[in-house]
Amino acid sequence: xxxxxxxxxxxxxxxxxxxxxxxxxxxxxxxxxxxxxxxxxxxxxxxxxxxxxxxxxxxxxxxxxxxxxxxxxxxxxxxxxxxxxxxxxxxxxxxxxxxxxxxxxxxxxxxxxxxxxxxxxxxxxxxxxxxxxxxxxxxxxxxxxxxxxxxxxxxxxxxxxxxxxxxxxxxxxxxxxxxxxxxxxxxxxxxxxxxxxxxxxxxxxxxxxxxxxxxxxxxxxxxxxxxxxxxxxxxxxxxxxxxxxxxxxxxxxxxxxxxxxxxxxxxxxxxxxxxxxxxxxxxxxxxxxxxxxxxxxxxxxxxxxxxxxxxxxxxxxxxxxxxxxxxxxxxxxxxxxxxxxxxxxxxxxxxxxxxxxxxxxxxxxxxxxxxxxxxxxxxxxxxxxxxxxxxxxxxxxxxxxxxxxxxxxxxxxxxxxxxxxxxxxxxxxxxxxxxxxxxxxxxxxx
Numbered sequence: 001x002x003x004x005x006x007x008x009x010x011x012x013x014x015x016x017x018x019x020x021x022x023x024x025x026x027x028x029x030x031x032x033x034x035x036x037x038x039x040x041x042x043x044x045x046x047x048x049x050x051x052x053x054x055x056x057x058x059x060x061x062x063x064x065x066x067x068x069x070x071x072x073x074x075x076x077x078x079x080x081x082x083x084x085x086x087x088x089x090x091x092x093x094x095x096x097x098x099x100x101x102x103x104x105x106x107x108x109x110x111x112x113x114x115x116x117x118x119x120x121x122x123x124x125x126x127x128x129x130x131x132x133x134x135x136x137x138x139x140x141x142x143x144x145x146x147x148x149x150x151x152x153x154x155x156x157x158x159x160x161x162x163x164x165x166x167x168x169x170x171x172x173x174x175x176x177x178x179x180x181x182x183x184x185x186x187x188x189x190x191x192x193x194x195x196x197x198x199x200x201x202x203x204x205x206x207x208x209x210x211x212x213x214x215x216x217x218x219x220x221x222x223x224x225x226x227x228x229x230x231x232x233x234x235x236x237x238x239x240x241x242x243x244x245x246x247x248x249x250x251x252x253x254x255x256x257x258x259x260x261x262x263x264x265x266x267x268x269x270x271x272x273x274x275x276x277x278x279x280x281x282x283x284x285x286x287x288x289x290x291x292x293x294x295x296x297x298x299x300x301x302x303x304x305x306x307x308x309x310x311x312x313x314x315x316x317x318x319x320x321x322x323x324x325x326x327x328x329x330x331x332x333x334x335x336x337x338x339x340x341x342x343x344x345x346x347x348x349x350x351x352x353x354x355x356x357x358x359x360x361x362x363x364x365x366x367x368x369x370x371x372x373x374x375x376x377x378x379x380x381x382x383x384x385x386x387x388x389x390x391x392x393x394x395x396x397x398x399x400x401x402x403x404x405x406x407x408x409x410x411x412x413x414x415x416x417x418x419x420x421x422x423x424x425x426x427x428x429x430x431x432x433x434x435x436x437x438x439x440x441x442x443x444x445x446x
Contacts, residue, residue, distance in 0.1 A: 022038055022119070022122050022123065022126065023122075025038060025126055026129070027125050027126050027128060027129025027130075028129060029129075030126050030129060030130060031130065032049075032051060032054070032056055032061075032063070032130060033061055035049060035051075035056075035123075035126055035127070035130070036049060036056050036058045036059075036061045037061070039058045039123075040058050040059050040061075043058055043107075043109070043113070044109070044110050044113055045059045046092070046110055047059070047107060047108065047109055047110075047113075048107065048108035049105070049107060049127075050066055050071070050105045050106050050107070050108065051104070051105040051127050051130050051131055051134070052066075052104065052105060052130075052131045052134055052135060052203075053065060053066055053203045053206075054066060054134075055108075065200045066200075067084075067200045067201065068081060068084060068201065069201045069202070069203055069204075070103070071096060071103045071105070071106065072094055072096060072103075073096055073098060073103050074096065075093060075094065075095055075096070076093065076094050077091075077092075077093050077094075077111075078091065078092050078093060078094060078108065079091070081094060084108060091110070091111050092108055092109050092110045092111055092113075093108075093109055093111060094106060094107075094108055095107045095108075095109060095115065095120065097120070097123065097124035097127050097128070098124070099124050099125070099127075099128040100128075104124070104127050104128045104131040104132075105127040105130075105131060107123070135205065138205060139205070141170070142170060142205075142209045145166055145169075145170055145213075146209070146212055146213060146216060147293065147333075147334060147335070148166075149162065149163075149166050149213055149216055149217065150216050150334070150335035151300070151303070151334045151335055151338055153216065153217045159189065159217045160189045162217065163189050163213060163214070163217055164189070164196065166213060167196065167210065167213060170209065171198070171202075171206055171209070171210070172198050173187070173196045173197060173198055173210075174196065174197070174198065175194040175195070175196055176194060176195040176196065176197060177194050179199075181198075181199035182199055183195065183197035183198065183199065184197055184198060184199060184200060184201050184202070185197055185201070185202055185207075187210060187214070189214070234400055235278040235279070236278070236403075236404065236407070237400065238274065238275075238278040239275050239278040239279055242271045242272075242274045242275035242278060243271075243275060245267065245271040246268055246271040246272060246275065249264050249265075249267045249268040249271065250268060252264050253265070253268070292331050292332060292333065292409075293331075293332070293333070293334070293432075294329035294330070294331065294432040295329060295330050295331070295332050295333075295334045295337060295432075296327075296329060297327050297329075297330050297337070297362060297369050297370075297371055297429070298324045298325070298326060298327050298362065300334055300337050300338045300341060301322075301324055301341055301360060301362065301371050302322065302324065303338055304338050304341035304342040304345060305320055305322055305345060305360055307338075307342050308320070308342050308345035308346050308349070311342070311346060312346060312349050317354070317355025317356075318349055318352055318355050318356060318357075318358065319356075319357045319358070320345065320349075320357075320358045320359075320360065321357055321358070321359050321360070322359075322360045323359065323360065323361050324360060324361060324362050324371075325361075325362060325363070327362050327363075327364050327369050328364050328369060328431055328432070329369075329431070329432040330369040330429040330430065330431060330432060331409065331410075331429065331430050331431065331432040331433075332409045332411075332429050333409075336405050336408075336409075337405065337409075337429070339401065339405070340401060340402040340405035340406065340427060341371055341373075341402075341427060343397075343398035343399070343401050343402050344371075344373045344398065344399070344402050344413075344425055344427060345358065345360070345373055346398050347396050347398035347399050347402075347425075348373050348375040348377070348423075348425070349375075350396075350398075351375065351377035351396075351423075352375060352376070352377045356375060356376040356377065356422075357375070357376065358373065358374070358375045359372075359373075359374040359375070360372070360373055360374075361374070364431065366431075367430065367431055368411070368428050368429065368430055368431055369428075369429055369430075369431050370426050370427055370428040370429070371426075371427045372424055372425070372426050372427075373424070373425045373427070374418050374422060374423070374424045374425075375422050375423055376418075376421060376422035377422060377423055399413065399415075399425070402425075402427060406427060406428060406429065409429050409430070410429070410430050411427070411428045411429040411430060412428050413425065413426065413427055413428070414426045414428065
């Protein structure tokens, strides 16, 4: 095993010069190519610089994935880590960069070469800076891809083709039938589908990305999300209704006779129990984590209209007319917003047994963005039967899902009388503030 020190005054001087050569580089801004350029003047031609999941041949500044995981944490000959043989054919050693308890990279050096500890410390600091930035960039890119995957799958794209496209683009996964190379950790997207994989190992963050992609496109996942939103919305509505019952019962107790008081107290107790159960259900079904991003409400609305038409198989007496302007970005999770808007359109169509025109529009103000679904059904009336029908519509499952989706985004759903007759349902979300990345959820909705 090599000893990484310099043996004479000349090499000490050379080590000092090398350290000076790296001194102008900052961990905050240095790139892989800049590091390779700085190292090329004093390391052998066969030196590899490894930063996280990539390996750079220093003198040629070429890059390829690291064919080993996990990276060894101690200095060792390459013969003890056979996977490193694919990087270089020379006999050498692996020198890791351990920073704050984790290996962020290292050097693959020929045996005859020695490196000072001072130089290694300087390199480790620079490599850590690159490593942190690159891993953060990977996470950002993959989060964006997962969000696209969620929306496109919800919009009806075929699962296997969609997974194949996203995973090929992000991780270079290919069908096993298309390559002669040995496949590492193959994945199957369906019982009859080809096996996908690649010839070099996966890093833990890549495995996590694949798991999330497979989970998002699992047929039951979207349905479970919707059921959870519906349950939370129902619980919220039940809690509100129980509050009305409880309040009325307490008011009646003030003037009740002895024979009525016991019955009212039973009603009050039942309402309290029901409200408590509703609150527990709401906490149990609440969405734990939502990735809030700037979303294009117009694009999502067009996709929701297309899917609603496919789901409903609209009869000839119902038309959907879309008139959507270009809207500023809203703050939310596009997959959930898409589901909510589709449900609003479906509920509007189901409220028109005699047919009619459903109009889809949108608008925005300084604090909020909204999509409007307007239909001629259930106009305002003082007739008790019509009012009852309106109340039933307000508690339709599709509207409950939309209301709960808006709530968890800091928005709301409003049901209003349309000026031309009929009903206007407005799905309102906070605008995305492009300057500081926060939303205006605390401002009053229109």
